[in-house]
Amino acid sequence: MSYIDRCQNLKLAFDSGASDIDNMEFLEYQFHSLAHDILPGKTNYYCESHKLDLIENMLSDNEIGEIQNDVHIEDVIVEENQNFTYKILKPKGNDSVKKVTFILHGFNEKTWDKYLPWGQAICEKTQCAVVFFPIAFHMQRAPKHWSDKKAMFELSKKRKDQFPNIIGSSLSNVAISMRLHSKPQRFIWSGLQSYYDIIQFIEECKSGKHELIDKDFSFDIFAYSIGGFLAEILKLTNYRNYFNETKLCLFCSGAVFNRLSPVSKFILDSEVNVALYSYLVEHFNSFLKKDNLLHHYIEEDHLEGKVLHTMLEYKNRRHFREALFKKVENQIYAIALKGDSVFPTYEIENTLKGASRDINIKVEELDFPYSYSHENPFPMNKQESQNVEESLNIVFNKVCDFFKQ
Structure with missing residues (x-):
C-alpha cells in the first residue's frame, strides 16, 4: 500500500470510528475540562490550589475585535473547548492499556490527518496506545465556523484591507490570528488550560476512572512544533512527580518562544506575530504588574507559570531553565x-x-530528499511517495528506539 493510500485509509478509519486498521483500532472518549474557567471572559477568578479570589485587571481588546464578533466570542463560554472527544489508537485485543504515548500537535491545527501515520508508526513499533489529545481551541476544540473556508476567506480579505502590508494572512490562519491579535494573553491562558487538562487526564487515569487505561500506566510524549512548548512545561514542572519516568521526544520543536519564526499562511500572520512578541516578550513584565490574575499564575506559587515564563524569552531566567533541562537531559531527544x-x-x-x-x-x-516544510514534513506527493514513506520510517524508527531505551 502506498503512503498516500495508507494516509487516506487512516483518515477514513479515524473519522468513521472503524475498529480494525492493521491490527490496531481507534477508540473515542469524552473529556470535560475542569480548567476552562481560567480563560478570559470573566472578571472574578478563583485559584483552587491556594483558595484565593483573584480579579483580572486586563486592558481592553484591540480595535480589530470589531471585525467579526463570532470569532471574538469570550473564551470561557466556548462549549467545544470545554467538552470534547479525543481518540486513542491502540493494538487490537488489548483490553487494558499500561503504556501510553501522547501526541501533542502544532499551532493552528484543525485536523489530525497528518498525525495519523505518525501515531500508527508509534503504536506499531512500541505496542503502546497513542492518545491524540487536542490543545485548547485547536482541532475538535474549536468552533467549526473558524474552519469554514468561505467565511474565513472573506474575513481574511477584510483583514488584508485593514492591514495592507500584512504578510501571511490566509483563510487558514485568520481566525487564530485575529483572536490572538485582539487578546495576546490568550496564548498564556489557553496554554495553561491545556497544561491542566493533561494533568487532569493523567489523574483521572491514575484514579482508575478511565475504562481503557490501567491506573498504574506509564507514559511518554511525542510533541511537534508548539506542542513541544507545552510538553517541555509539563516535563520540567513534573507535577507531583508524574513525569519522573516520562521520555519526551521533540520533532521540529524545542526552542523558546522568542526564537521562533511562525509567520506562515498555515500558522500566524505578521500582524499578530508582532502583537504576540510585544506582549509576551517586550512588555510582559509590565503586564505582570498590572494584572493580578496573570501575576498570581506566573510570578507566585505556580511552578508551571514560572516555567512557562522562562520558555517565552531566551534570556529570561536562563539559568533556572537550563538547570531544569540538565536534570532530565537523558529523557529528552529532539529531531x-x-x-x-x-x-x-x-x-x-x-x-x-x-x-x-x-x-x-x-x-x-x-x-529529506524532497521538498518539505515545517508545516508539512511528509507531504502527500505522489511523485515522492516512496521517499516520503522512507523518511517517515527513518524519523519514527529513531523516535521509537528512544522510547524503548
Missing part, C-alpha cells in the same frame, strides 16, 4: 529538520543544550 524555517536547528540547540552547551540533550538534524 530537527535542516529545511525547517520555523524552528531552526541552532535555536533548538540553544534552548536544549544551553548557552554553554553543557546540557547533554541529543539534538539530531535530518534532511
Whole structure:
C-alpha cells in the first residue's frame, strides 16, 4: 500500500470510528475540562490550589475585535473547548492499556490527518496506545465556523484591507490570528488550560476512572512544533512527580518562544506575530504588574507559570531553565529538520543544550530528499511517495528506539 493510500485509509478509519486498521483500532472518549474557567471572559477568578479570589485587571481588546464578533466570542463560554472527544489508537485485543504515548500537535491545527501515520508508526513499533489529545481551541476544540473556508476567506480579505502590508494572512490562519491579535494573553491562558487538562487526564487515569487505561500506566510524549512548548512545561514542572519516568521526544520543536519564526499562511500572520512578541516578550513584565490574575499564575506559587515564563524569552531566567533541562537531559531527544524555517536547528540547540552547551540533550538534524516544510514534513506527493514513506520510517524508527531505551 502506498503512503498516500495508507494516509487516506487512516483518515477514513479515524473519522468513521472503524475498529480494525492493521491490527490496531481507534477508540473515542469524552473529556470535560475542569480548567476552562481560567480563560478570559470573566472578571472574578478563583485559584483552587491556594483558595484565593483573584480579579483580572486586563486592558481592553484591540480595535480589530470589531471585525467579526463570532470569532471574538469570550473564551470561557466556548462549549467545544470545554467538552470534547479525543481518540486513542491502540493494538487490537488489548483490553487494558499500561503504556501510553501522547501526541501533542502544532499551532493552528484543525485536523489530525497528518498525525495519523505518525501515531500508527508509534503504536506499531512500541505496542503502546497513542492518545491524540487536542490543545485548547485547536482541532475538535474549536468552533467549526473558524474552519469554514468561505467565511474565513472573506474575513481574511477584510483583514488584508485593514492591514495592507500584512504578510501571511490566509483563510487558514485568520481566525487564530485575529483572536490572538485582539487578546495576546490568550496564548498564556489557553496554554495553561491545556497544561491542566493533561494533568487532569493523567489523574483521572491514575484514579482508575478511565475504562481503557490501567491506573498504574506509564507514559511518554511525542510533541511537534508548539506542542513541544507545552510538553517541555509539563516535563520540567513534573507535577507531583508524574513525569519522573516520562521520555519526551521533540520533532521540529524545542526552542523558546522568542526564537521562533511562525509567520506562515498555515500558522500566524505578521500582524499578530508582532502583537504576540510585544506582549509576551517586550512588555510582559509590565503586564505582570498590572494584572493580578496573570501575576498570581506566573510570578507566585505556580511552578508551571514560572516555567512557562522562562520558555517565552531566551534570556529570561536562563539559568533556572537550563538547570531544569540538565536534570532530565537523558529523557529528552529532539529531531530537527535542516529545511525547517520555523524552528531552526541552532535555536533548538540553544534552548536544549544551553548557552554553554553543557546540557547533554541529543539534538539530531535530518534532511529529506524532497521538498518539505515545517508545516508539512511528509507531504502527500505522489511523485515522492516512496521517499516520503522512507523518511517517515527513518524519523519514527529513531523516535521509537528512544522510547524503548
